[in-house]
Amino acid sequence: MDVAALSPVDWLALIQHELLLFASLFFILGALDELAIDGLYALGRVRGRLRTALISRGEVEGRELAGPVAVIVAAWREDDVIGATMRHLLAAWPQQGLRLYVGCYANDPATIAAASRAASGHARARIVIHADHGPTTKADCMNRLYRAIEEDEQREGISFRMVVIHDAEDMVDPAALPLFDAGLARAELMQLPVVPMPQTRSRWVAGHYLDEFAESHAKAMVVRDWLGTGFPSAGVGCAIARGRLAKLDAQSMGQGPFDAASLTEDYELGLKVAEAGGKTAFLRVRGDDGALVATRAYFPHRLESAIRQKSRWVCGIALQGWDRLGWTGNLLDGWMRLRDRRGPLAALVLFTAYLLLMISGALIVLQQLGLARPVPLTPLTETLLIANAFSLAWRAAWRCAFTAREYGMAEGIRAILRIPLSNIIAIMAGRRAVSQYVASLHGGRVRWEKTDHHGHPSIGQRAVA
Known part of the structure; x- marks a missing residue:
């Protein structure tokens, strides 16, 4: 490929392809991780070991x-x-x-x-x-x-x-x-x-x-x-x-x-x-x-407060936890700690996925205007996309089921609709947590930030001061 001869549109298509591979591969790894937990949960339920x-x-x-x-x-x-x-x-x-x-x-x-x-x-x-x-x-x-x-x-x-x-x-x-x-x-x-x-x-x-x-x-x-x-x-x-x-x-x-x-x-x-x-x-x-x-x-209930709270969790668990607790224990313990500490990587992969959506949308518009050619997908890429689509549907179904069991079907449906917002909060919290941690490595101090509370379930919701 003659890189010097690539047009801006060709560069955009190339970036789309690379982001697609990166996001798809890591989504599949995450899906397999969750699928293992799903399988263990189902096995425990069938064997009567995980009954409430x-x-x-x-x-x-x-x-x-x-x-x-x-x-x-x-x-x-x-x-x-x-x-x-x-x-x-x-x-x-x-x-x-x-x-x-x-x-x-x-x-x-x-x-x-x-x-x-x-x-x-x-x-x-x-x-x-x-x-x-x-x-x-x-x-x-x-x-x-x-x-x-x-x-x-x-x-x-x-x-x-x-x-x-x-x-x-x-x-x-x-x-x-x-x-x-x-x-x-x-x-x-x-x-x-x-x-x-x-x-x-x-x-x-x-x-x-x-x-x-x-x-x-x-x-x-x-x-x-x-x-x-x-x-x-x-x-x-x-x-x-x-x-x-x-x-x-x-x-x-x-x-x-x-x-x-x-x-x-x-x-x-x-x-x-x-x-x-x-x-x-x-x-x-x-x-x-x-x-x-x-x-x-x-x-x-505010976006800013949710991001601040979750950035503290990510920084403390995924970044500080790596330093402070290490990887002691057996393979199962290591697997669980890896799950606990995936927050920053998950934020990066989610950000890549949303960036990919924007680039893909731009390329579709350019194709409709005749300014770009459709880029054929390789068999590997097609397989990854299909697998990720099934994985997304599977995860949404599980989330809906668990939420509906505790809060009713209306909240279960909302749980599916809330997935993009959950992802956005995870991305922003991950970025903030990494910034705080990097600053601490250069002599700064990771600041403990409490969550503000303005209501209590026993007395109902109150207006925020």
């Missing part, structure tokens, strides 16, 4: 605990939601063995005031003020709460059996705490599913979380638990044995069981427990009312 357990809520809810339990909630500028969270939690979990610790900062008087009002009259609630000015990281605030737990144990002569981790916007399930209490006999770390709540004001941005969590916490996490590989904690609806936290604290030389330098301490927590030989369990249970025992919450 059923409980009688009347027999479980309110059941007394085998010993004291601490619930920790880190709160920075959460005055809009922390009061509703505390009131709902204390009402849903009336057990006297529970004690709620809410971590606030001295330079955040609004959150302190809201938390104090909610704690008023409740001997089971304690407000802990962080000596450092916020925001630090969620892990740093939880370390302060851990020290408060230690202080209470020493002063009162008590010993907590486990610590339950929640965020300031969570709506807990009444059956969750008794399930954790019973599950502690067989696992040191337990994770409940997370169920994002639909928001009529944000069917698309907030809605795409419905689709992702419905599939991930009904399939991928369940398969990981079945295979016995380490799975990441979600940072909410997570219970960990008190003794395991003490061991993690000792390993850190007294710096605290949660790594304050990590953007995704929740992700690392689950893997660290598994690496140390601790048993983990993903608890997927339904009540006799049909509702999943899970943590429910509103997720970001």
